[in-house]
Amino acid sequence: MLHLAYVDEFGHIGPFLSAQDARYKTHPVFGLGGFVLPYHRVRHFSTWFFKLKNQLLQFELQRSGDHPARWEKKGSSLYTVKNVNKYEELRKATFRLLNKIRKLGGFTIHVGVEKRRDVNKHDSKRLYHYVLREVIKRLDQE
DSSP states (O other): OOEEEEEEEEEOSSOOOOTTOSSSOSOSEEEEEEEEEEGGGHHHHHHHHHHHHHHHTHHHHHHHOSOTTTOOOOHHHHSOHHHHHHOHHHHHHHHHHHHHHHHTTOEEEEEEEEOOSOGGGOOHHHHHHHHHHHHHHHHHHO
């Protein structure tokens, strides 16, 4: 059966030394994560997700003035420790999202690696290639 995978980056691809370093303080991890659905369930899921997004982020959508289909909120802005602890609606929506993916015969996937702390040995292309290759390998195993 044909499946479609949606993956996105998390963390940062650049070098990292420490959160206190003036130049290399972005993020200690880089990876790819997302979800996979059977192809014939994608349209149904897209419609469902669009409605969930409109409901959960209604205030920000209205304030933006953009069309809801074009408006995007970065996951790193939405899923902060503060927001997850403060907003029960966000936690509930996240569980609904994960349950919907499972109900439609899909699954989530993620691969992340901690970066070396030696800036001189950091190779962004090699890191990305490694993570992408690992995601493809795991998708193939499914």
